[in-house]
Amino acid sequence: MQNNEKIALANCERKLRDAQATKRKLINSALLAFSTQGYDASSTRGIETVAGVKRGLINYHFGSKKALWKAAAEHLMSTTERDLGSALADMKQIDEEQQLRFFIRSYVKFCARHPELNRLMIQEGMAHDWRLTWLLERSVRPWYEQVCRAFSRAAELGTAPKMDAHHFYYVLTGAATLIFSNAAEAAALSGKDPLGPETVDAHADVVADLLTSIRKPL
Amino acid sequence: MQNNEKIALANCERKLRDAQATKRKLINSALLAFSTQGYDASSTRGIETVAGVKRGLINYHFGSKKALWKAAAEHLMSTTERDLGSALADMKQIDEEQQLRFFIRSYVKFCARHPELNRLMIQEGMAHDWRLTWLLERSVRPWYEQVCRAFSRAAELGTAPKMDAHHFYYVLTGAATLIFSNAAEAAALSGKDPLGPETVDAHADVVADLLTSIRKPL
DNA sequence: TATATTACTTGTCGATTGGCAAGTTAAATG
DNA sequence: CATTTAACTTGCCAATCGACAAGTAATATA
Secondary structure, eight states: OHHHHHHHHHHHHHHHHHHHHHHHHHHHHHHHHHHHHOTTTOOHHHHHHHHTOOTTHHHHHTSSHHHHHHHHHHHHHHHHHHHHHHHHHHHTTSOGGGHHHHHHHHHHHHHHHOHHHHHHHHHHHSSOSHHHHHHIIIIIHHHHHHHHHHHHHHHHHTOSOSSOHHHHHHHHHHHHHHHHHTHHHHHHHHSSOTTSHHHHHHHHHHHHHHHOSSOOOO | OHHHHHHHHHHHHHHHHHHHHHHHHHHHHHHHHHHHHOTTTOOHHHHHHHHTOOTTHHHHHTSSHHHHHHHHHHHHHHHHHHHHHHHHHHHTTSOGGGHHHHHHHHHHHHHHHOHHHHHHHHHHHSSOSHHHHHHIIIIIHHHHHHHHHHHHHHHHHTOSOSSOHHHHHHHHHHHHHHHHHTHHHHHHHHSSOTTSHHHHHHHHHHHHHHHOSSOOOO
């Protein structure tokens, strides 16, 4: 009896796990398509093919293309909050004068690990439809205010250059991410892999040097 | 006779001008669609509707969607070269130590006047297909080398911050353009028009201050 | 063992896509 | 005035789109 129950439970879990695996594969494939091609240019059939699953499973598991986009965006944003959140927790352990520099370097390295985040923001930031509204309320506005607060604290300490916080946000975001968002172009221009560890580290240093008014320690 | 000839010539020119007007309207509409929605998400029927012309005229005047893209991109790139070229000619008239600052401010203000340029580059810079190849050979590579040369000259004068030219290119381009490319998002976050003259001028100052190591004159 | 549920599969629908071809219209030409 | 040409118009085509519905197969439950 107990044995049968365990087997039944294991089967149930395996079945659930397989369904979760299908959803996970679809979300990863959707994220790739939506961030690089945009929402309208991404076909559900193409997303299913890249995910390696049968046609129709998007509508079965998510109900619609719109719901798939929301699930994929939610997955990306929660991943972002988890990864960047732990970096920001580490930040508070270090010397206050170095915090802005640490923040910027962490942000640049995160953007290199997840270029799909900024690609999606670029795709959806140009026109104001339901997807930009969703992104703004779900994560962009909180993140924007967090960056502005970090900048204001650094400005009080004198570790940030003098400028308006709004311009700082777009200078930081643009300077930090374009080389990764446009990796294909950057690779063709330089001959090097923009997402390789050396380039990422060098870029993080450049952006941090520019956007902090004190020099990095030896 | 001479009068008739003049009338005939005028009629001929009017006919030709109307055809040119149709092509111009289609190119402007195509540029808007391709830069904000991307190539695949832009429909030829939609482009014709926005242009206010009848269905079928894209294939009549350009032959195919691909040829329309090339014509629109060529128009944008020649406009860019003309506008930025005159700014760069003005640059050589001023004090050499102020040239990098003037260059950056001119570039930022141009990007605000023509956000479709950087939007198109972002759309096409993510994946390496025939459109990125076309853009690279037609204009990106020459412009990239021009920026790198301007940076190197400024570095010799000591007016540029110390960094690799490739990183300078992407820091400048990203910092200068994201606030305009993502104007819908930036407007929602700040409540102000990112393309308005005050915001553009403030942004040009911020980027120029950051990317030149000497202060602006009184 | 019979039934129900979950996960997946497949056929089909109406709408939209880019492109072609056979038109029409009007001005230019001889 | 007859003919040609340039500019535009429209009907149609195969392919693809998102979505739905009617399946199948395997597992869970009673």
